[in-house]
Amino acid sequence: MTAPIARATTTEPIVETAQGKLRGARAANCLVFRGIRYAAADRFQAPRAPAAWAGIRDALTPGASAPQTNANPPPGPPYVILAQLPRPANAAPPPKLPESEDCLFLNVWTPALNDGRKRPVMVWLHGGFFYGGTGSTTDGSGIAGRGDAVVVSINHRLNAFGYTHLADLAGGEFAEAGNAGMLDIAAALRWVRENIAAFGGDPSRVMVFGTSGGGMKTSFLMASPPARGLFARAGVQSGPGLRFMERDTASAVTERLLREVGLTNAQVRDLATIPADRLLAGYHAVAAAMKPTRFIDLPCFAPVIDRKWLPQHPFSPGAAPGTAAIPMLIGCNAQEMSFFWGNDPAAFTLDEAGYEARVRDFAGEAAPAVLAAYARAYPDATPARRYLQAFSDYSLALPVTAQADRHAAAGGTTYAYRLDYQSPALGGKLGALHTLEGSLLFDTPEASRALLGPGDAPVRLARTMSEAWVRFAATGDPNGGALPRWPRYEPKRRDTMLFDTGTSAVSDPNRRARETMAGLLRA
Template identity: 35%
Template sequence: MEEAPADDGVRAGQGIALARTRSGQVAGYVSSDILTFKGIPYADTTAGEHRFMPPRPAPAWEGVRSCRHYGPVAPQDKGTGRFNDEEAFIFQWNDSVESEDCLRLNIWTPGTEGNARRAVMVWLHGGGYAAGSSHDLPAFDGENLARQGDVVVVSLNHRLNLLGFLDLSAHGDRYAASGNVGMLDIVAALEWIRDNIAAFGGDPARVMIFGQSGGGAKVSTLMGMPAAQGLFHRAGVMSGSFTRPATRESSRRLTDLFLAELGLDGTQVERLHTLPYLTLRQAAAAVTARENAPFPGFVDVRAVGGRLDFGPVVDGEILPAAPFGSTAPAMSRDVPMIIGSTLNEFVSGINQPDAQAMDEAELQRRAEAFVPGRGGEIVAAVRARTPDASPFDLWSRIATSPVRQSAIDQAAAKASAGGAPAYLYWFTWQTPVLDGRPAAFHCLDIPFVFANTARCASMTGGGASARRLSDRISAAFVAFAKTGNPRHADLPSWPPFNPTEMPSMVFDDQPGVANGPDRDELARVV
């Protein structure tokens, strides 16, 4: 049950919370009964001559390294959300020092005994491939999940944006991997976990990778990477099924435009190793702003695949093909998946105090713009299931239906591949915060999975309803990490997905399975 830990305080000092890695000994701290280690290097710095290069092993150190505070995060543009009071209130972002020496990971464990062999839950943060970190949201703190589930929780930082995904492969063999080094960082972290996690009480043969939004996209990408095969055994994609990797053609076009923006040609690529990151970032921002049409007032995920931006590249080797299309990657056939989305995703009342003032005429206008020639039809289809919903709530469901459809499509692709199953969920619980305007917004399911609804009260309200649902959701993810099946005693039976019945676990005050609850409306909207 999600609750505050016993008030035993924090203990840190000589001889407390020690573990030995292959690079050397680390010291963490104890918070009540959970041992925490932060900022452990899993690979070496990526600065200077090592920019755009695959990760290298972390250098060894002598003595005991203090690992009690989060390490540096990848250089990035954090966007404008922090300037919006409501948004900043809800998310409570944790900012940190940025550095190209950012390949660090964090561990929460109930104990370091080597024979414990606890399941390992590896969190990949969101922010697309451009921003974010292992700890930029309080929701990512792994202490409660480790305690409640008796599991080892790991989170990590990796290279982002142009530092992680600038495809320089046309400019020499040295840069053959440059378009995917951000993903190779994650592979290096998984290799580190394989080699070291037993010293933290974890089982390297029971590793679950899971992530939300961009983190979910990273999970999907890892499913199709030969270098990652065998390094994880379960996978969870939360609101991240809609992202697709870039083609070699589009990634090289972006690189050409980027170099031109800097005033460089192909003979001057070496200068990219010494130019300040801010200079590079500004050039990249100028190119993407010029090449990509702005979103029409909300994130329309239908347009995401056609945008020119930095992300994994289908290069035929590191990433042989786009991992999910009509079927799932054969190399991950035996990896079961949890796949889901939230009801309102990117269209909520956050930063919009007058959202619910939308009238019927505005709803019809937006629906017509969303699907020209069929606006009235899709409004009627969505209203049929929830006739009492407000115009804004109907618009939210219409605009975010492609996110839900992408989760269904990914589950269907996994099911069609045979092998291990996929379990589909739909998070529909509505937060009471800010008069309920944020609804079931993008990211709201994260604190429920991490048993952090009280810690993240500005997202969840912190009340009893949120805690009860969190107990059920976090227990499902823990069961899945341990066994590959989310079944547990306090949750109705959750069958694997099949494309005929399309069963979804609906997470609300009273969780339950519904077969294709939105099948009819999706058939008209998407």
């Protein structure tokens, strides 16, 4: 959180924003400014511009993350399998990040101030779908340290605080509450447009990108009229955002929340004043009862169709107006879903009968075709590995391909990728799991050695991928450097860059999922 005003020394990096001067810190290879307030907001209401200040204010520590921690978590191990990775000997546990409704803060990493350069800007939207996560743990120093881009990460409102739809039950000043978290992101982008030049960034070359929920948020912004002109490129990593919530469904969720916290529909406005821990507990209870049935399902507390902010779904049934004007880089990892099996150890040891039963669960009448296709493609794989591949293709490769198809068919500049690098963690059973690309895109592979493994291969891959993403941020085209030619994605060929220990472009690598499961997309 932004610290009180203090005196400066001559060696400290000082930047002047529209609101006042900020003091940052010198990292080993760049400058970093943390906990910058980009807006303020009352519960369920639109964000407002931050107040100005006199003197110099410290920007040395991250601001608070949005409230999200469940005070009464379900029993058993967490579903995110990263919790099972071995920790280095004597390593201290990561510090618990502060959480607060007052969470509209961002962080900036820049190579230099006042050097006459205008670099592309890469604004990272964190994952965690729309219920959790934080930008406070992002490390933009790998990219900024090379000198070729400015990196920004943000915190914004989440779960019931950011996505409780009140327009139809309360209206008035709460009319935009169902998209409050997205209004926060738009406010952060306005702050970037107004201030990023002072940090050495080019406000005309802003790329918004994110993994998982961050990709979904990026997809929302592409289709949101008030967000037009705030960014020039989009990166959607393992987070296709085809559809969001319909108003009637969102209102029904709000009614469930009211009952959970002991209020009636007539008392809906009291949601704005009940204690934060009571609202958060109500959210967790409703969310536990409304779990998604597949990765792209958003059954509760997610963005809502709205005449102003989201007039129609971003990529369903086709690309929404305006989305094709924004170049998009989109893709996923080859074996995404092992990430979510931390509390499902049986998924890694399935026999043939168990594998077939699970495929029938998600594929229904298409199960025979899916089983036959994956038996032909992976004759030597265990049933568990075939299930991991089929379920990952169904969950992410299929909707990612659909979003790429629809963007390109509308005339958009589209580039597609797939990360195939196999994590050696936990005996190699994870494959190329969800979020594996994070430290590769940020060129910080040392931070993820537990997932990436030893040696030079992760270092080379991180440099290749991060440089491609920076080129895309700068020009809308990732080609250049030592990267093989990366063709634009077109629905007829579906050219896709595969990133592994080697890198190559291939045509339609997700064809198996598309041809056997197309009828299961329903979006």
